[in-house]
Structure formats: C-alpha cells, structure tokens
Amino acid sequence: MATDPKTAEPATASTAGVTFECREVSYSYLDRYPALDGVSLTVRPGERVALLGANGCGKSTLLKLLDGLVFPSSGAFTAFGQPVTEDTLEDEQFSQAFRSRVGFVFQNSDAQVFSPNVREEIAFGPLQLGLGADEASARVDEVIAMLGIEALADRAPFQLSGGQKKRVAIASVLVTNPEVLLFDEPTAALDPRSQYWLTDLIEQLGAAGKTIVHATHDLDVLSRIADRCVVFSEEHRIVAEGGPEEVLADRDLLLSVNLIHPGSRR
Numbered sequence: 001m002a003t004d005p006k007t008a009e010p011a012t013a014s015t016a017g018v019t020f021e022c023r024e025v026s027y028s029y030l031d032r033y034p035a036l037d038g039v040s041l042t043v044r045p046g047e048r049v050a051l052l053g054a055n056g057c058g059k060s061t062l063l064k065l066l067d068g069l070v071f072p073s074s075g076a077f078t079a080f081g082q083p084v085t086e087d088t089l090e091d092e093q094f095s096q097a098f099r100s101r102v103g104f105v106f107q108n109s110d111a112q113v114f115s116p117n118v119r120e121e122i123a124f125g126p127l128q129l130g131l132g133a134d135e136a137s138a139r140v141d142e143v144i145a146m147l148g149i150e151a152l153a154d155r156a157p158f159q160l161s162g163g164q165k166k167r168v169a170i171a172s173v174l175v176t177n178p179e180v181l182l183f184d185e186p187t188a189a190l191d192p193r194s195q196y197w198l199t200d201l202i203e204q205l206g207a208a209g210k211t212i213v214h215a216t217h218d219l220d221v222l223s224r225i226a227d228r229c230v231v232f233s234e235e236h237r238i239v240a241e242g243g244p245e246e247v248l249a250d251r252d253l254l255l256s257v258n259l260i261h262p263g264s265r266r
C-alpha cells in the first residue's frame with residue numbers, strides 16, 4: 001500500500017487508483033470569506049468533469065485546491081491516493097511528482113505568463129522539473145508545433161493578444177505532459193474562433209486519456225467536453241451531479257443556482 005512520505009499515512013483502499021478525492025472540504029479566505037462548504041468530490045483517471053455554478057460559488061477555489069495552491073480549512077484532499085497538504089508538499093520529491101502530474105491553466109493568462117519571450121516561458125516548467133536544456137528545448141519545439149504558435153516563439157508574452165496569451169499559457173502547461181489538466185473558464189473572453197479551437201483541443205486531450213477538470217459557464221459545449229457535471233450553489237455547496245444532458249435538462253436546477261435566468265430559452 002502506498003504511504004505518504006511525511007506522515008506515513010497509508011492511502012486508504014478507497015482512494016488508491018483515484019485521481020482526486022475531496023472529503024467534506026471547506027475553505028474560507030482569510031478565515032472570513034467562505035468559498036467552499038462541505039465539498040465532497042471524487043475524480044477518477046480519464047474522467048472529464050465540469051464545475052458549474054454562478055460567479056463566486058467557489059469553482060476557481062476548488063481548482064486551486066486541486067492544484068495544491070490552497071489547502072482545506074477543514075476536511076481532506078488526496079491526489080493519487082496521497083494526502084496533499086502544506087506539509088506533504090514541502091517534501092521536494094512529493095511536490096515534484098504532484099506538480100508534474102497536474103497542470104493548471106488559469107483563467108487569467110496574465111497571471112501565468114511572465115518570461116521575456118514565449119520560448120523561455122514554455123521552457124520554464126520543464127526546467128523547473130529538472131529536465132536538461134536539450135530535452136526541455138525539444139519539448140518546447142514539439143508543443144509549439146502542436147499548438148501552431150511558431151510565429152509567436154520569439155515574441156514577448158505581455159505583447160500578445162488575449163487569445164495568443166491563452167495559447168502560450170496552455171503550451172506552458174502541456175509541455176510537461178501532465179496527466180491531469182485543470183482549466184478555469186478556458187473559453188471566457190476569447191473570440192469565437194479561439195473558443196472553437198480551444199474546445200476542440202480540450203476534446204482531443206480528453207480523447208487522448210487526460211483527466212480534465214474545468215470550470216465553465218459555457219453550457220453549449222458541455223456535452224462535448226464533460227462526462228460529468230458538478231453543480232455548485234451560491235452557498236458554495238455541491239447541489240447536483242450528473243451527465244451533461246441530465247443537468248442541462250433540469251431547468252429548475254439551473255435557475256436555482258443562477259446559471260440561467262427566467263427569460264432564458266434554455
């Protein structure tokens with residue numbers, strides 16, 4: 001049985017082979033502003049899960065928690081059968097393994113891109129994970145070709161358009177080939193062509209076997225990129241889970257969580 005390096009807690013049988021397990025997780029910012037309240041969620045390898053809910057319900061906070069950027073105020077979070085805590089992430093080996101397995105595409109690409117040029121930006125992750133310069137460079141070329149951003153390679157990220165920055169941010173995540181991808185409102189603020197491109201990419205990544213958790217308001221593409229939807233109330237709790245068709249057909253549910261308005265045709 002797998003054990004955690006720091007606490008030597010055995011992974012329970014129920015969490016072994018599970019990608020993410022949140023058990024009754026609550027989180028408040030500054031101990032005052034609630035963002036998650038008693039959230040229990042299991043994500044299995046290869047699943048594509050959509051987090052749905054009105055602004056402020058806690059989607060981004062949950063994604064940050066799944067990426068080990070914030071930690072539960074109460075409740076427990078395990079990834080790949082191991083507890084993820086401030087303590088366990090202090091273990092270099094555990095932290096590197098976790099970071100290489102989980103990639104997070106932030107909603108705001110400006111918070112994600114900071115290097116002087118795109119090539120360096122994309123190389124940052126592989127170098128951080130200890131890859132040699134040659135291998136990092138080969139990986140960078142590969143992902144630049146995969147995303148069709150050759151023309152951006154020598155440009156400064158901060159000069160790029162929103163859609164171009166998003167591609168660079170995605171390249172900087174895909175370059176380390178994580179098995180889990182977290183996307184926070186990936187298509188928000190993109191033009192229709194970039195939205196289409198990105199939806200297609202997420203669909204392809206899912207088909208390639210990636211585990212994908214994404215937060216979205218875009219109900220129109222749900223059935224293409226999610227197997228399961230998790231619906232949050234404005235009280236930061238999960239109020240429903242189900243397949244996209246089932247959730248989209250439940251007008252009362254969508255109204256109650258403020259995902260549609262009474263005049264909406266959906």
Ligand SMILES: Nc1ncnc2c1ncn2[C@@H]1O[C@H](COP(=O)(O)OP(=O)(O)O)[C@@H](O)[C@H]1O
Binds near residue numbers: 033
């Ligand atoms: N840095 C922060 N400081 C204080 N409160 C925050 C912070 N970030 C988010 N919150 C609060 O936490 C709640 C959940 O926010 P968030 O996870 O961003 O929701 P969503 O992504 O669903 O819009 C909101 O009430 C929000 O105001």
Ligand SMILES: [Mg+2]
Binds near residue numbers: 215
């Ligand atoms: Mg958000």
